[in-house]
Amino acid sequence: MSAARVSSAVMTHPVRREQAAALSARLGLGGLAMDPDPEGAPSALRTALVAWSAASAEASHHLVVQDDVAAPRELLDLVAGSVARFPDEALIFYTNWHARNGSATRLAALAGAGWVRAVPEEFAPTLAICLPAERAAGFRRFAQDSAERHDDEVMAAFLRTVGRAGLLAVPNVVEHIGTSSINGHAAQGVRLAACPVGAADARPLLCHGWVLEELDWLPYMRYGEGYLRPAGPEALADPRRHTRWQEALPATGLTEGQVRDVARRHRPADAEGEVRRLFGAGFADELWIHCLLLGRQAEDAARRHAPSPRGGRAGGARLRAAALSTVGPAGLSPDRRPEVLPAHAELLAAYAESAVGRGGLLLDDATAGARPGPAPRG
Template structure:
């Protein structure tokens, strides 16, 4: 289909210069700037979002909203039009932060060549999102619960209407560093994109992985997210791996062996506590299991990790998962520091998945 897009940058008035600059950076989309109608009110992005939803041009098929603290990928206008044309009826998220529940699925899509994954998070990333115009207008009138933010309201709307939002691979927007007006930078640390600026995947293809491993941002432990009805269920990683014949002691032994090979001088463990490095290794091991599941071949995973998309996906695993636990000045060097351990763990997980066959899926996916 031919997609016609009305675009808006949503902003607080004190960020108007940034919003105007962002709008001007994309002359092909004719962005307007929509400002918070009550800038002195309680902190909330919902007021501005509602106004932007309500003012979506009815003569256009879609409404694109980008918040004022985002940076857009080179060729953004062309990419977003192609993405919308391939998925015209969906809610399309062009960003997910590198530690979100959805971020490991985006990294799997990078290996598989897919352009989209389903949203796994309990909110819809509204930092850069495309909505069918009819959806935008309906959202403008959708009642909010007390104190409900725009991203949670959007997910509630989607569920009420049987819609599963999609997240792009690669992300087409990046979150710029700066003070969050709602305090997210203090609560969560830096929120960079899961995979930004890499070559696009197949916009017509949605990858639904059979398992999505995730190192929990606040808990520091790994879970495996498995499809469960219309949603996803989190299972502790060691519990998920048990049907394949691996015990907790087996995993500890594999980690110890990996550290001997990949961190013989202890450089990694001087930056990342041993208990957290174990969880990072376990997340990568499970990522290898999942990567084998979506490619079906150990060699294919190795090749995919060496592509631009695969390498970019690998770089955000550690800082995305550990940014609340590792000092901020260490995050930039973290990907290179732990890369040998991650590659070793992913390879180990791939090989194990190939040997275990369908044992993983018997309990959780059948």
């Protein structure tokens, strides 16, 4: 294939014109894609269609970035290198920290992967997404008559029609800024990246890190409670149903008794007490068990799919630290996230690490080693 040629555009609204122009200039991005009906009902899709139509005729790929992000000056170079490696994929460079895809990104980070296949039934994060030019044109055709206003929902639906969810960059080099939302997401509170990593650490992971294609069951948190996404939920009548971990656990081969026994024997009492004091007993229990299950799945993924025993690559230690730094604050309800001070964030990260590090205790080594899985891509 010839060298990748990436065009780009910044989605924006007149109230953020200056912010978008500054972002475009700093990163060397293309022109601004302005909301064509700024006085109309909020619609990210309306502006997204303008942005995706801005692909240059010579481009092999098109990158769309939203105006309320921060990113390194090397963003275009990182995108170009990723596109050269995965020319036929939808590549996503930001993942929301409290979504299922955010948990998938953390799991992959803890397993040592550089990329992970997105959860197909959930919205596709579109704060910074790059598509092959032909697929961008296909998205415009697919979305042009949609009554949906959320471009991320329509993008996910489009990718389901082509049978391939996007690839999430595990090191999130793009960060969301602010809590305001033209499209009505302000009620979600602070919305940050699941695994924020600088460009220097991200580059080797994006260029050489292995791809976690198979997620199996996925632990995730929302509003202070733990849930499990079962394996293959796209076959269910309601694939987006949120299933509490206790209800979903039997299908994993684990029992609640096993999980609670590990928590009883290995959860650090001092840290548990402090998390309970700050954020409540229920949250302290749910977070530790969520991280225990997350650690179990990350250990399983590394053993089954990583090209080396721990999947280690340059930048991996900082990627793991980034994943652990966000799991606690993201697991809180939106109204409580602003309460997390730096000292609290350190406490929550250490508390999460104490659980993730015990996840291997829930693994049956013989079974885990015997189960076949798809060969990793790298």
